[in-house]
Amino acid sequence: DAKTTQPTSMDCAEGRAANLPCNHSTISGNEYVYWYRQIHSQGPQYIIHGLKNNETNEMASLIITEDRKSSTLILPHATLRDTAVYYCIRGGHAGKSTFGDGTTLTVKP
Amino acid sequence: EPEVTQTPSHQVTQMGQEVILRCVPISNHLYFYWYRQILGQKVEFLVSFYNNEISEKSEIFDDQFSVERPDGSNFTLKIRSTKLEDSAMYFCASTEDLLYGYTFGSGTRLTVV
Numbered sequence: 001d002a003k004t005t006q007p008t009s010m011d012c013a014e015g016r017a018a019n020l021p022c023n024h025s026t027i028s029g030n031e032y033v034y035w036y037r038q039i040h041s042q043g044p045q046y047i048i049h050g051l052k053n054n055e056t057n058e059m060a061s062l063i064i065t066e067d068r069k070s071s072t073l074i075l076p077h078a079t080l081r082d083t084a085v086y087y088c089i090r091g092g093h094a095g096k097s098t099f100g101d102g103t104t105l106t107v108k109p
Numbered sequence: 110e111p112e113v114t115q116t117p118s119h120q121v122t123q124m125g126q127e128v129i130l131r132c133v134p135i136s137n138h139l140y141f142y143w144y145r146q147i148l149g150q151k152v153e154f155l156v157s158f159y160n161n162e163i164s165e166k167s168e169i170f171d172d173q174f175s176v177e178r179p180d181g182s183n184f185t186l187k188i189r190s191t192k193l194e195d196s197a198m199y200f201c202a203s204t205e206d207l208l209y210g211y212t213f214g215s216g217t218r219l220t221v222v
Contacts, residue, residue, distance in 0.1 A: 046210030099152035
């Protein structure tokens with residue numbers, strides 16, 4: 001039970017922003033939201049994480065709603081190399097990340 | 110950029126044989142993990158390791174599995190008597206802090222024949 005809900009798949013045009021939603025309505029107050037991606041059968045790659053505030057790094061931005069029940073990962077200018085499965089995960093001091101089915105993002109030329 | 114290194118990249122073994130999968134986590138990381146992914150399925154948590162002991166394990170991690178950090182740099186996963194259903198990609202991961210993201214290795218593809 002991954003405890004997050006994501007759409008199965010999404011498409012995005014190359015160069016446009018990719019907005020990937022995640023629902024985590026039962027998240028507890030001390031749990032963070034983490035995003036990873038997996039390209040083909042490579043190891044998962046950490047992207048970003050946050051607790052309450054919106055976060056940005058060199059890879060992406062993370063927007064967390066005020067009630068913390070959902071979040072959106074934003075890839076501002078998607079490229080073909082961003083085609084991957086994106087996982088939204090709840091975690092924190094529990095010490096493990098449980099992966100769900102994720103969203104398969106396909107970036108198209 | 111620091112990497113988690115896993116060897117071998119692919120291992121084929123006969124059913125019933127013992128295998129050891131090896132990982133070198135990032136040097137200043139303190140928490141270590143093994144995950145597996147059966148072809149076409151989810152990434153599944155196996156075990157977490159901290160301060161030279163298992164901190165958490167899943168129901169998959171039964172008596173056939175064991176982990177060890179033998180020398181302060183390597184982190185190994187041993188499967189004592191492999192079964193066909195152990196065929197999967199095995200990923201090692203590490204992190205400096207429980208609240209940080211994990212860094213994963215590129216995996217070992219284990220094929221049991």
